[in-house]
Amino acid sequence: MRAVHFGAGNIGRGFVGLLLHEAGYEVVFADVADALISQLAAADSYEVHEVGDNPAAKTVDGFRALNSGTQEAAVVEEISTADVVTTAVGPHILKFVAPVIARGLAARKASLPPLQVMACENAINATDILREEVRAAWDESAGDLDAVAVFANTAVDRIVPNQAPGQGLDVTVETFHEWVIDRTPFGGNAPVIPGATFVDELGPYIERKLFTVNTGHASAAYFGYAAGLEKISDAMADPAVAAKVRAVLDETKALLVGKHGFDEAEQEAYVQKILSRFTNPHLPDTVVRVGRAPLRKLSRHERFVGPAAELAERGETPVALLGAMSAALRFDDPADDEAKELAETLATLDAAEATQKITGIAPEHPLYAGVLRLVTDRKAEL
Numbered sequence: 001m002r003a004v005h006f007g008a009g010n011i012g013r014g015f016v017g018l019l020l021h022e023a024g025y026e027v028v029f030a031d032v033a034d035a036l037i038s039q040l041a042a043a044d045s046y047e048v049h050e051v052g053d054n055p056a057a058k059t060v061d062g063f064r065a066l067n068s069g070t071q072e073a074a075v076v077e078e079i080s081t082a083d084v085v086t087t088a089v090g091p092h093i094l095k096f097v098a099p100v101i102a103r104g105l106a107a108r109k110a111s112l113p114p115l116q117v118m119a120c121e122n123a124i125n126a127t128d129i130l131r132e133e134v135r136a137a138w139d140e141s142a143g144d145l146d147a148v149a150v151f152a153n154t155a156v157d158r159i160v161p162n163q164a165p166g167q168g169l170d171v172t173v174e175t176f177h178e179w180v181i182d183r184t185p186f187g188g189n190a191p192v193i194p195g196a197t198f199v200d201e202l203g204p205y206i207e208r209k210l211f212t213v214n215t216g217h218a219s220a221a222y223f224g225y226a227a228g229l230e231k232i233s234d235a236m237a238d239p240a241v242a243a244k245v246r247a248v249l250d251e252t253k254a255l256l257v258g259k260h261g262f263d264e265a266e267q268e269a270y271v272q273k274i275l276s277r278f279t280n281p282h283l284p285d286t287v288v289r290v291g292r293a294p295l296r297k298l299s300r301h302e303r304f305v306g307p308a309a310e311l312a313e314r315g316e317t318p319v320a321l322l323g324a325m326s327a328a329l330r331f332d333d334p335a336d337d338e339a340k341e342l343a344e345t346l347a348t349l350d351a352a353e354a355t356q357k358i359t360g361i362a363p364e365h366p367l368y369a370g371v372l373r374l375v376t377d378r379k380a381e382l
């Protein structure tokens with residue numbers, strides 16, 4: 001069995017690659033970072049160090065690595081005979097890997113079973129986004145795309161910080177992990193991945209993950225950044241930051257319980273577990289990594305505006321979520337391209353234009369007045 005995995009970064013090596021390896025797949029990593037690919041191609045193995053309660057070290061070996069920029073033909077050939085393709089490149093990068101996947105699928109022999117494609121990104125239904133990009137790149141003369149590929153949405157959860165320089169290919173990760181995959185598109189032939197959980201209804205799981213883990217995480221990052229703190233665990237050790245994060249998760253908990261019918265006590269236990277993961281002092285995770293790409297995080301269906309808008313539509317006022325969004329508008333890490341673009345948007349557009357561009361919230365929406373106020377206040381400081 002062979003899996004081609006796009007994105008040999010933190011989650012690629014520290015989670016998806018590891019679970020596919022443990023499931024018995026030969027993993028072919030495809031990435032455009034040349035130094036990383038050269039290192040992987042030259043290595044026999046790397047270690048995944050799980051830190052926190054019950055620490056462990058796991059070895060990943062038997063992989064290969066290709067540069068999907070300079071060795072595209074080789075990646076296309078791998079895809080044409082692979083069993084599985086996964087990605088962990090970032091939601092905005094899916095459009096760049098899709099044409100390579102489309103070419104690999106077009107070169108596939110009709111006798112092979114459909115390729116099983118799963119995007120492992122922090123976005124609602126990231127695989128649907130990837131499928132539409134593959135469709136856009138699809139050569140119709142190659143036949144029916146749906147006959148050669150099965151696309152399944154997934155939710156991936158494991159905190160994998162940026163790795164310390166000098167650590168080589170080894171990855172430090174938290175012990176917790178969860179990979180939930182929609183079983184329904186596979187029609188009884190789902191891949192066997194013992195570390196993953198297959199479910200019939202993925203939607204509630206994706207929202208629960210994004211609007212709890214990622215909303216809470218990003219809140220800790222932006223409040224921590226505003227407080228001048230470097231690590232997420234330090235941010236969570238600050239009582240004022242921790243209280244604001246908790247208040248945000250109370251609001252998303254109310255939404256998730258009300259919308260999806262999660263049991264309240266079960267959701268509270270989920271929140272507690274996640275808050276304890278953020279405080280893991282062994283995990284060197286930073287507020288700038290977790291806060292990265294603030295425009296993506298402030299966009300319409302993402303971890304802040306998504307739940308805040310739904311609460312507003314239900315007649316609730318999401319006070320804590322608006323507070324976190326206000327902190328996000330102040331995230332100005334000079335190394336972050338989206339933080340620079342955010343600052344420029346705030347500086348050059350009027351408040352109404354900036355509100356709509358950043359959050360996608362229209363003037364008639366019940367959340368609009370709240371976000372317009374945040375944007376207006378932030379602009380007044382610039």
Ligand SMILES: NC(=O)c1ccc[n+]([C@@H]2O[C@H](COP(=O)([O-])OP(=O)(O)OC[C@H]3O[C@@H](n4cnc5c(N)ncnc54)[C@H](O)[C@@H]3O)[C@@H](O)[C@H]2O)c1
Nearest residue numbers: 007009010011031032033088089090091096121122159160
């Ligand atoms: N790190 C985590 O804790 C974590 C957990 C769950 C989900 N995720 C999600 O996984 C995805 C990747 O996150 P990460 O933290 O591993 O980021 P990362 O930056 O460590 O890794 C991304 C990798 O993608 C590669 N890449 C960029 N453009 C590419 C292209 N065109 N073709 C092939 N490879 C390309 C980069 O070179 C990099 O190695 C994101 O969607 C993120 O939200 C991350």
Ligand SMILES: O=P(O)(O)OC[C@@H](O)[C@@H](O)[C@H](O)[C@H](O)CO
Nearest residue numbers: 122156157158159160214217290
């Ligand atoms: O990857 P992002 O930028 O969407 O979000 C940053 C972190 O919240 C994220 O990477 C978490 O560590 C991860 O989602 C945990 O499962």
